[in-house]
Every structure is written in structure tokens, then in C-alpha cells.
Amino acid sequence: MTTRLLEGKIIAITGASSGIGQASAFVFAGHGAKLVLADVNEQDGEAAARKIRDSGGDAAFVRADVSDARAVEALVARAVERHGRLDGAFNNAGIDGAPGTVAECSQENWDRTLAVNLTGVFLCMKHELAQMLKQGGGAIVNNASVAGLIGVAALPAYVAAKHGVVGLTKAAALEVATQGIRVNAVCPGPIRTPMMDHALRAGLVKEEDMLSMEPMRRLGSPEEVAEAAAFLLSDRASFMTGHAMAVDGGWAAW
Ligand code: NAD
Numbered sequence: 001m002t003t004r005l006l007e008g009k010i011i012a013i014t015g016a017s018s019g020i021g022q023a024s025a026f027v028f029a030g031h032g033a034k035l036v037l038a039d040v041n042e043q044d045g046e047a048a049a050r051k052i053r054d055s056g057g058d059a060a061f062v063r064a065d066v067s068d069a070r071a072v073e074a075l076v077a078r079a080v081e082r083h084g085r086l087d088g089a090f091n092n093a094g095i096d097g098a099p100g101t102v103a104e105c106s107q108e109n110w111d112r113t114l115a116v117n118l119t120g121v122f123l124c125m126k127h128e129l130a131q132m133l134k135q136g137g138g139a140i141v142n143n144a145s146v147a148g149l150i151g152v153a154a155l156p157a158y159v160a161a162k163h164g165v166v167g168l169t170k171a172a173a174l175e176v177a178t179q180g181i182r183v184n185a186v187c188p189g190p191i192r193t194p195m196m197d198h199a200l201r202a203g204l205v206k207e208e209d210m211l212s213m214e215p216m217r218r219l220g221s222p223e224e225v226a227e228a229a230a231f232l233l234s235d236r237a238s239f240m241t242g243h244a245m246a247v248d249g250g251w252a253a254w
Contacts, residue, residue, distance in 0.1 A: 015093030019193030066120030189248025
């Protein structure tokens with residue numbers, strides 16, 4: 001028998017229309033969670049929510065751009081309106097930004113990458129934590145990256161934002177550690193998602209280069225990240241907070 005890690009928990013997922021976020025929606029639903037899915041891509045987000053409902057689960061979709069403070073506030077309010085509380089959140093929405101060195105990075109690319117990948121996580125946590133403090137408990141998982149633990153050349157805004165997510169995770173975890181709220185991060189290595197497929201197609205990265213860097217000699221699946229996030233959101237991880245957990249086939253262990 002498989003253990004349902006998130007039975008009855010109300011969980012919000014950002015970036016839920018594609019890749020790791022969408023896989024998490026299906027994995028968390030399989031673990032018994034009731035979901036509020038958010039993304040800027042309405043069509044695929046609505047379709048994911050419908051698929052979960054059609055198979056007997058509970059999921060609603062809300063359009064929200066995580067870099068928009070009002071949209072994020074409305075997203076958390078919608079979850080609380082629908083379910084009366086928010087037990088967990090997977091702050092996953094992210095973009096890779098344009099490739100190039102620090103000298104080549106435009107300010108526009110820098111600003112947008114930071115706005116989505118770092119300010120987006122800050123805005124989500126700000127409103128999620130306010131609700132969790134009010135209700136007296138909860139768990140948050142932020143999606144950082146191995147690029148939040150180690151450097152990657154020619155992706156400066158992404159690497160800076162993801163290191164920021166790891167720092168913000170630790171700072172928030174310390175603030176709420178005695179209040180029944182845990183805050184952790186997952187740090188995926190290369191995962192086969194539409195974001196990765198785009199980078200491969202555009203020639204920004206070569207699959208053979210990644211496989212040669214990857215101790216397991218394969219890319220990860222979105223479900224492998226989703227299961228790690230489900231564990232961190234669950235009561236099984238009750239003594240874990242402030243942790244940035246690599247889900248990377250050993251990449252960060254080199
Ligand atoms: P993806 O492009 O497949 O999915 C990202 C989703 O986020 C999309 O549905 C997109 O519409 C949504 N999104 C983008 N900007 C948004 C915004 N402003 N507001 C709300 N939603 C927005 O990418 P993915 O590979 O599944 O990446 C998900 C997360 O995992 C990202 O934070 C990414 O940095 C991180 N990550 C991915 C990998 C990888 O190899 N794929 C590795 C490490 C970390």
C-alpha cells in the first residue's frame with residue numbers, strides 16, 4: 001500500500017500549468033491533497049485542475065502572476081475562501097531568463113528574472129506565512145535549483161535569484177520555527193520539463209554535456225522533484241526546516 005502523505009491538506013502550487021508544477025499537482029493529488037493551482041498559463045492550468053477533479057480529486061485553478069503582489073494576495077485569499085485555511089504551499093513558478101555572461105546580461109533580463117524567481121517567492125511567502133501564522137501552522141517548500149547551491153556560468157540572474165531563494169528559505173524558517181511552520185527548499189538538478197526542452201532545442205545547453213556532469217548519467221523526471229516536495233510538505237518531515245534539499249542525482253556532490 002502506498003502512503004498518502006498529504007491526506008486532506010490544502011496546498012497551493014504556483015507554476016502549476018507545466019513541468020515540475022504540473023507533475024506536483026498530480027503527485028500531491030495522489031497523496032490526498034486538495035489543491036489550488038496558480039499560473040499565468042490559464043489553459044493548461046484549468047486542464048490540469050479538471051483532470052484532477054475528473055479522477056475524483058479536489059483542485060481549482062487561479063490565474064496569478066507571482067511577480068504581481070495583488071495577484072498573489074488574491075491567490076492566497078482564494079484558497080482560504082474556498083477551504084478556510086492553507087496547510088501548505090509549493091512556490092515553484094520560475095523562468096530561466098536569457099543566457100549570457102554578467103557583462104552580456106541586460107538589465108531588463110536581470111529585472112524580470114529576479115521579479116519572477118525571487119520576488120515571486122517573497123510575495124508568495126509573505127501572504128502564505130501571514131495566513132499560516134493566523135491559523136497556527138503550515139509548511140512551505142520553495143523551488144530553488146542546484147543553481148541555488150553552486151554556480152553555473154552564463155546564467156547570472158537565474159543563479160543569483162536561486163541563491164536568493166535558498167537564503168530567503170533559511171531566513172523565513174528561522175522566523176517561524178517556534179510557530180508550527182516549516183520552510184524548506186528543493187534544489188533540482190536537470191529535470192526533463194518544457195523549460196529544459198526549450199533550453200536544449202535553443203542550443204543553450206547540450207544534453208551530452210549535462211549527462212557527463214550528472215553522476216546518475218540521466219536527467220531527472222518532474223515526478224521525482226514532486227515526491228521530494230510532497231515529503232517536505234508532509235508531517236513526515238516534522239523536524240526539517242531551513243533545509244535546501246538537492247534533488248539532483250548527485251550533481252551538487254561533485
Ligand atoms: P516550466 O517552464 O515547464 O514550468 C514553469 C511554469 O511556471 C509554467 O507553467 C509557467 O507558465 C509558470 N510561470 C512562469 N512565470 C510565471 C509567473 N510570473 N507567474 C506564475 N507562473 C509563472 O519549468 P520547470 O522546469 O517545470 O520549472 C519549474 C521550477 O523548477 C522553476 O522555478 C525552475 O527554475 C525550477 N527548476 C527547474 C529545473 C529543470 O531542469 N527543469 C532545474 C532546477 C530548478
